[in-house]
Amino acid sequence: MPAAFLDLGPDEFRVWLDDHRQPGFRADQVRRWLFARRAGAWDDMTDLPKALRTQLADEFRLWTMQTVRHQQSEDGTEKLLIELADRGQIECVLLRDATRRTICISTQVGCAMGCVFCASGLNGVDRNLSTGEILEQALLLNRLLGPEERLSHVVVMGMGEPLANLDGLLPALNQISHPDGLAISARRITISTVGLPPAMRRLADQSGRYRLAVSLHAPDDELRNELVPVNRNIGLQSIMDEADHYFQVSGRRLTFEYVLLGGVNDSPRHARRLASLLAGREALLNVIPYNPVAGLPYQTPDETAQRAFGQIVRQAGIRVKFRHRKGEKIDAACGQLRRASFQQQNPEFPEGDSSGR
Numbered sequence: 001m002p003a004a005f006l007d008l009g010p011d012e013f014r015v016w017l018d019d020h021r022q023p024g025f026r027a028d029q030v031r032r033w034l035f036a037r038r039a040g041a042w043d044d045m046t047d048l049p050k051a052l053r054t055q056l057a058d059e060f061r062l063w064t065m066q067t068v069r070h071q072q073s074e075d076g077t078e079k080l081l082i083e084l085a086d087r088g089q090i091e092c093v094l095l096r097d098a099t100r101r102t103i104c105i106s107t108q109v110g111c112a113m114g115c116v117f118c119a120s121g122l123n124g125v126d127r128n129l130s131t132g133e134i135l136e137q138a139l140l141l142n143r144l145l146g147p148e149e150r151l152s153h154v155v156v157m158g159m160g161e162p163l164a165n166l167d168g169l170l171p172a173l174n175q176i177s178h179p180d181g182l183a184i185s186a187r188r189i190t191i192s193t194v195g196l197p198p199a200m201r202r203l204a205d206q207s208g209r210y211r212l213a214v215s216l217h218a219p220d221d222e223l224r225n226e227l228v229p230v231n232r233n234i235g236l237q238s239i240m241d242e243a244d245h246y247f248q249v250s251g252r253r254l255t256f257e258y259v260l261l262g263g264v265n266d267s268p269r270h271a272r273r274l275a276s277l278l279a280g281r282e283a284l285l286n287v288i289p290y291n292p293v294a295g296l297p298y299q300t301p302d303e304t305a306q307r308a309f310g311q312i313v314r315q316a317g318i319r320v321k322f323r324h325r326k327g328e329k330i331d332a333a334c335g336q337l338r339r340a341s342f343q344q345q346n347p348e349f350p351e352g353d354s355s356g357r
Helices: 010-019 025-036 050-059 131-142 162-177 197-206 221-227 229-233 236-250 268-278 303-315 336-345
Strands: 066-072 078-083 089-097 100-104 108-110 125-128 153-156 189-193 211-215 254-260 283-289 319-322
Touching (some): 010 025, 025 131, 078 131, 089 108, 089 131, 100 131, 131 162, 153 162, 162 197, 197 236, 211 236, 221 229, 236 254, 268 303, 283 303
Parallel strands (some): 100 153, 153 189, 189 211, 211 254, 254 283
Antiparallel strands (some): 066 078, 078 089, 089 100
């Protein structure tokens, strides 16, 4: 089977060209076709010699994924359920908001973090995505844009824990942010993590260019241990220490994410504890009212609880933003579309079952 082209680094492709007695500028032509002109096939690259296009098609698969479901919402959100070469499935999303065009990409097939309210990890994790598979999501979503639209932001908040796959992720982001790639400014790329301190330190020291979003979901270890089981072996303090280190290295304001679960973590007491945890930090609190998942018991807090929670935190001097839910009608919350597909293919597993595949 031909190799996956997007798993080939730029320098490796130049070596391939040299080995095949092709001039180095062919690499720049291919990159322009992929990243700027949104080519869909080798034969689209009409300024390459026909013989070279044939050779590339024989040796490299330009695309390794197949879109098995494409959903669109009235608010402009588009979501893809993608099947990989080994038949694993992932999700990625394009969000439109005024002039902003944001893509949300995945880093793993499933997730091992075990957040009890999240659809992505209900069946555990199968594997990390390769650099090419991460990059291919960005290119597929980029091809959904109209001629006058341009990508402006990238959030690595899809399926999986990004910091558990830095080896695959960072080379992909290097190409996404490169001037000859998708040319997305590093300050407009956000990596989300549940909080893995050693990996947070590695990200800070190796590539502190990007924005970091830390998913808290609870203001203390007692509750976080219940909602985010991996926290039992980590603890909030070590996560906050590494978040502070990342800010010192990068100079970029931190984002802390907090999924608001009705009757679970949305009380005034929780709000006061959260404000105390974040006090004195140059940070934004991104509050996300829960998007219900079939088979799970958690609910969206009512408007009164949401307003009270936000008011308490704001009065403590914390910058707060409530995330507007987009794509609700197309299962745009992470993992929901894949979960629905899994249930159709495996009816013996009831909805919400956490058994692995």
